[in-house]
Amino acid sequence: MTAEVQASIDTIRAEVAALHDELVRYGLVVWTGGNISGRVPGTELFVIKPSGVSYDDLAADNMILCTLDGAVVPGSPGSDRSPSSDTAAHAYVYRNMPEVGGVVHTHSDYAVAWAVRGEPIPCVITAMADEFGGEIPVGPFAIIGDDSIGRGIVETLRGHRSRAVLMKNHGPFTIGKDARDAVKAAVMVEDVARTVHISRQLGSPDPIPQQAVDSLFDRYQNVYGQDPTGALS
Numbered sequence: 035m036t037a038e039v040q041a042s043i044d045t046i047r048a049e050v051a052a053l054h055d056e057l058v059r060y061g062l063v064v065w066t067g068g069n070i071s072g073r074v075p076g077t078e079l080f081v082i083k084p085s086g087v088s089y090d091d092l093a094a095d096n097m098i099l100c101t102l103d104g105a106v107v108p109g110s111p112g113s114d115r116s117p118s119s120d121t122a123a124h125a126y127v128y129r130n131m132p133e134v135g136g137v138v139h140t141h142s143d144y145a146v147a148w149a150v151r152g153e154p155i156p157c158v159i160t161a162m163a164d165e166f167g168g169e170i171p172v173g174p175f176a177i178i179g180d181d182s183i184g185r186g187i188v189e190t191l192r193g194h195r196s197r198a199v200l201m202k203n204h205g206p207f208t209i210g211k212d213a214r215d216a217v218k219a220a221v222m223v224e225d226v227a228r229t230v231h232i233s234r235q236l237g238s239p240d241p242i243p244q245q246a247v248d249s250l251f252d253r254y255q256n257v258y259g260q261d262p263t264g265a266l267s
Contacts, residue, residue, distance in 0.1 A: 065175035072213035126184025136213030144227035167195030
């Protein structure tokens, strides 16, 4: 392994470890549930959270380095621990969506509630049009532990503008250009899930016309902010 690759792995380890604090800060997880992974650029590797470890105990040196087959790299820091139970799902996404650099899973309350109902979150907020380009879709029910969840994520999000999917009876998974981008999507999907739920208590929310959704999405992805980089593709 070259010094350059090792430096890249170390960077992703530190980033992924630190980003787990954001899941706690925004109230997207409880106990040890949820996980973040990040692809190591230019390699066939990714870094993911260990299974069942307290968020207070997460650190760069206990993030787990895996191949894109979901196997732990022997002898690497953290390799004496078991990786997240969703590792096979993350690996499947990375193998089949090369544009994805980060994957996040949370158990955030409102997004999980929509997933339990098996109902897409309709695009009735400009923030949804900005961030997701339309509704947030529902993926199939899948058993935890193998690549079934990953297959459902890929089947649902491939060709879809949304960076979030509500896996049926389970909860949200988000993808991004890198791990930070996927975490942002996880924060935003819970925010809109809550707001749309509240709006339904008041009546039937009005949809945004598709032309306006397209315009909002294009502006947000390509104009808004200091360094717009375009939609994940």
